[in-house]
Amino acid sequence: MQIKASVEINAEPDRVFRLYQDATRWVDWDPEVAAASLPDGLKLGAKGWLKPKSGPKANIQIVEVTQGLSFSVQTRLPLCRMWFGHSLSSSSGSTVATHWVEFKGPLSFLFRYLVGRSIQASLPNTMLGLKRASETRVSAP
Known part of the structure; x- marks a missing residue:
């Protein structure tokens, strides 16, 4: 079962996607991220890390990218994988x-319960942060 949230943004997709491309700046619009790094950039197979504000630093890997439209990140947990x-x-x-966030693997039910609830509660704030940052960049000179 996926945890999912959407928001309408008054900006073109390319402008929004630019915010995704610089992982070190995710903290600027995602209130749940303390720090993140993708040294090779937002490209298929790139590896890095993400430190949520509440939780341990996690290794991440880009497992899907469609330039200007989408990307997916995977992190490994004990007997579970979490996709963002x-x-x-x-x-x-x-x-x-x-x-969206999805958990797969033998312990997915456990991590969905332990981690999923806080993600579900915070995802609307993340979406609002993305909206604000995208629209601010539209109106800025």
């Missing part, structure tokens, strides 16, 4: 951004 998906679709001059 990010997709953008154009809607008459604006963008609908959707983020």
Whole structure:
């Protein structure tokens, strides 16, 4: 079962996707991220790390990228993998951004319970942060 949230953003998908491309700046718009790094950039197979504000630092790997439209990150937990998906679709001059989280593996039920509840509670704030940052960049000179 996926945890999912969407938001409509008054900006083109390319502008929103640029915010995804610099992992070190995810902290600027995602209130749940304390720090992140993707030294090789947002490309398939790239490895890095993410430190959530509440929780341990996790190694991440980019497992899907469609330039300007989507990317997915995977992290490994004991007997479980957690996927974070990010997709953008154009809607008459604006963008609908959707983020989702999914747990797979023998202990997915446990991590869905332990970690999933806080993700589900915080995901709307992440989406609002992405919206604000994208729209601010639109109006900035």
